[in-house]
Amino acid sequence: MPELPEVETVARGLRRAILGRRIVSVSLGKTDFIDDPVALEQHLPGRQFEAVERYGKFMLLRLSAAANGHGEPASLLVHLGMTGQIAPIPAGQPRGKHTHVSLLLDDGRELRYTDARRFGRMAYLTETPLAEELAGFGADPLEVGSEEFRSRIQGRRARIKALLLDQTVLRGVGNIYADESLWRARIHPARLGAQLSKREAGTLCRVLKEILKKAIVMRGSSISDFLDAEGEPGEYQRHHRAYGREGKACYRCQTSVRRAIVAGRSSYFCPKCQPGPRGFALLPLRGKTRKRKNRRNARRPSARL
DNA sequence: CGTTGAACCTGTTTGC
DNA sequence: TGCAAACAGGTTCAAC
Numbered sequence: 001m002p003e004l005p006e007v008e009t010v011a012r013g014l015r016r017a018i019l020g021r022r023i024v025s026v027s028l029g030k031t032d033f034i035d036d037p038v039a040l041e042q043h044l045p046g047r048q049f050e051a052v053e054r055y056g057k058f059m060l061l062r063l064s065a066a067a068n069g070h071g072e073p074a075s076l077l078v079h080l081g082m083t084g085q086i087a088p089i090p091a092g093q094p095r096g097k098h099t100h101v102s103l104l105l106d107d108g109r110e111l112r113y114t115d116a117r118r119f120g121r122m123a124y125l126t127e128t129p130l131a132e133e134l135a136g137f138g139a140d141p142l143e144v145g146s147e148e149f150r151s152r153i154q155g156r157r158a159r160i161k162a163l164l165l166d167q168t169v170l171r172g173v174g175n176i177y178a179d180e181s182l183w184r185a186r187i188h189p190a191r192l193g194a195q196l197s198k199r200e201a202g203t204l205c206r207v208l209k210e211i212l213k214k215a216i217v218m219r220g221s222s223i224s225d226f227l228d229a230e231g232e233p234g235e236y237q238r239h240h241r242a243y244g245r246e247g248k249a250c251y252r253c254q255t256s257v258r259r260a261i262v263a264g265r266s267s268y269f270c271p272k273c274q275p276g277p278r279g280f281a282l283l284p285l286r287g288k289t290r291k292r293k294n295r296r297n298a299r300r301p302s303a304r305l
Numbered sequence: 306c307g308t309t310g311a312a313c314c315t316g317t318t319t320g321c
Numbered sequence: 322t323g324c325a326a327a328c329a330g331g332t333t334c335a336a337c
Contacts, residue, residue, distance in 0.1 A: 002330060057330095079332090083330080119314070174330055175331085311334085317329085
């Protein structure tokens with residue numbers, strides 16, 4: 001679920017909520033998504049949150065050295081996977097079925113991590129292992145220049161969609177923003193990286209940046225279950241032009257938006273605005289008559305982790 | 306190098 | 322109505 005704009009939104013929320021707070025105790029549920037659960041229990045109590053950073057789709061919760069003066073500075077690395085949520089809540093609330101990490105803070109609240117599918121990841125890392133962990137990631141799509149962007153895709157025979165999703169090429173882009181930027185740049189997801197003209201690559205780089213920045217302002221996209229650190233959904237889904245719009249009219253030319261599997265993922269695009277490889281297979285339209293049920297999307301969920 | 310499919314796990318939506 | 326298949330914002334790995 002969470003891509004760069006969603007993770008950035010969560011990170012900003014956490015920054016306001018937990019900076020300066022000290023961890024009192026740790027309570028774990030299922031731990032198969034945690035690198036070393038015992039390390040969390042051993043090293044987190046007594047530490048203070050000193051900074052919250054985002055690196056691609058990862059969040060880095062920077063921790064002070066241990067209270068006793070021993071122990072090196074370290075970080076709690078958090079990846080939200082597809083369904084991860086992290087938010088501080090008043091202590092004592094009943095723990096949800098999928099809440100697997102709860103950090104009691106010194107102000108009486110609990111920082112809780114909830115993740116139904118447990119595709120996320122959590123790890124306690126000191127400086128050196130952290131640096132190793134983060135080495136090898138690609139450019140920050142918010143900062144990358146068109147020159148570097150081009151150098152990272154030119155000469156690659158992989159499909160542009162696969163390259164956008166590849167975290168060693170760019171860090172932070174996922175399925176939604178890959179499709180949205182390709183639609184805006186009028187580039188078919190199955191085109192090969194090496195096939196893009198200099199102009200196309202430049203356009204893609206520019207619109208990707210614009211879309212991500214706008215999405216951050218709108219606090220991310222909530223399709224079904226993304227909630228930020230305040231328990232609020234984002235609003236950028238209202239601006240989607242391709243993602244999830246199968247069968248609906250293209251905003252530019254009214255042609256029906258189609259779906260195909262590219263790089264192993266559902267990919268949405270306008271077959272007219274984004275001409276692709278000859279005979280590229282579209283998937284048959286699905287979800288024909290979609291009745292508009294009570295979109296419980298409209299509801300404003302309150303933080304309940 | 307690249308692609309595809311499966312796996313990880315649970316919940317929700319769609320199709321017959 | 323019911324049940325099974327398909328699908329979901331991600332990542333990784335084996336096989337070709």
